[in-house]
Ligand SMILES: Nc1ncnc2c1ncn2[C@@H]1O[C@H](COP(=O)(O)OP(=O)(O)O)[C@@H](O)[C@H]1O
């Protein structure tokens with residue numbers, strides 16, 4: 001095949017772009033052109049004719065974050081602030097729609113991925129609805145069809161009515177566990193929230209330390225500040241464990257197939273690596289799941305199939321205690337930053353890292369299909 005010109009929308013110089021560019025070069029493809037998210041957000045999008053456009057994460061860049069959340073947070077802006085995710089979501093999805101329009105208007109150019117699917121993955125309520133409709137197992141969620149949660153008093157009331165005593169409360173557009181609370185109601189009105197949120201002077205900062213709040217006034221203040229950005233509330237799945245640490249899995253699905261898996265374990269209910277989570281033992285997880293391991297991968301592939309135009313997704317799989325039942329916690333549009341992790345033995349990406357696997361899939365695809373807008 002003729003190597004096509006590639007454009008990557010991302011943060012110039014970050015690890016994601018470096019890893020993808022290395023994988024492209026190794027496969028004999030030309031060096032991808034970078035379209036900075038910063039430019040896209042400022043309305044400057046001019047894809048080259050004939051280019052294939054890959055969208056990468058807008059995350060982990062202060063300038064981009066400030067463009068997205070700055071107007072909502074005003075002088076209180078700091079990269080650690082938790083609030084403002086609804087504005088972040090509107091900014092990202094609006095930019096992706098403009099990108100798609102610019103690509104459609106450029107002869108021979110093609111967008112990998114689909115703005116509507118990315119938008120759905122960036123909204124945990126939408127993801128949950130889509131997975132539920134496809135009968136993919138998900139934790140039972142608090143029904144918000146009658147109206148979004150207004151704050152702590154409303155949440156407390158609705159949880160009591162639903163008989164839910166142990167839940168995860170997550171900002172609908174959260175990532176990296178920012179603003180996520182594991183909430184449990186004990187006997188005698190006791191309450192405990194486990195979270196990395198730090199409540200300081202009435203505003204929320206994301207910290208690297210997971211702490212516990214037991215004072216209802218503090219929990220109320222946190223939830224009241226999170227609610228305006230939208231919340232997803234779901235049953236807390238008691239997760240499987242490795243060496244006494246809670247465990248879940250990140251499974252990467254490339255072109256419909258589960259290619260990579262990593263176990264994440266933590267002493268806290270949040271397994272995200274920056275919060276003290278660590279890679280666990282995949283062999284032990286495979287052994288513990290036993291004959292159910294293929295089913296676990298199939299669940300991830302079914303979750304990915306709900307986003308058929310996405311070339312890659314990262315599925316967070318929550319195995320219940322005992323490793324025999326599984327729930328999909330979320331689906332990440334940019335869940336492939338797992339440097340050095342090679343594909344599952346015997347799978348389609350054995351020996352390849354997540355970026356090499358995506359380039360290989362891209363090459364298979366461009367040799368067999370013509371770009372959509374090259375059609376007569
Ligand atoms: N319903 C749940 N039950 C148990 N653990 C959960 C649940 N939802 C999320 N978690 C845990 O919380 C962490 C963050 O949740 P996730 O939905 O992946 O949000 P984020 O987008 O912030 O990564 C993960 O470690 C996950 O295992």
Ligand SMILES: [Mg+2]
Pocket residue numbers: 176177316330
């Ligand atoms: Mg996650």
